[in-house]
Amino acid sequence: MQRHRAGEERRPLPPRSDRFYKLGDDWYFQVRGGACFGPYPCREEARRAVEQFFKREKDGSERKIALIHPLINRRA
Numbered sequence: 001m002q003r004h005r006a007g008e009e010r011r012p013l014p015p016r017s018d019r020f021y022k023l024g025d026d027w028y029f030q031v032r033g034g035a036c037f038g039p040y041p042c043r044e045e046a047r048r049a050v051e052q053f054f055k056r057e058k059d060g061s062e063r064k065i066a067l068i069h070p071l072i073n074r075r076a
Helices: 043-059
Strands: 020-023 026-030 036-040
Touching (some): 026 043, 036 043
């Protein structure tokens, strides 16, 4: 069930989609603003990468986290 986010209380709910998606055998995730990250070999690894992404964003650190990489094709 969708809920209103902060600042949306008196407006209709905007369309929302799942953060995770699969292309071929690879999993990806998308964040607000349209940035996409992946590929990951399974949905669970993509989910862990999302957690790391938001943890990094929340604490403001700039450290590189190996699980997170911008959308690129790593397959030959």
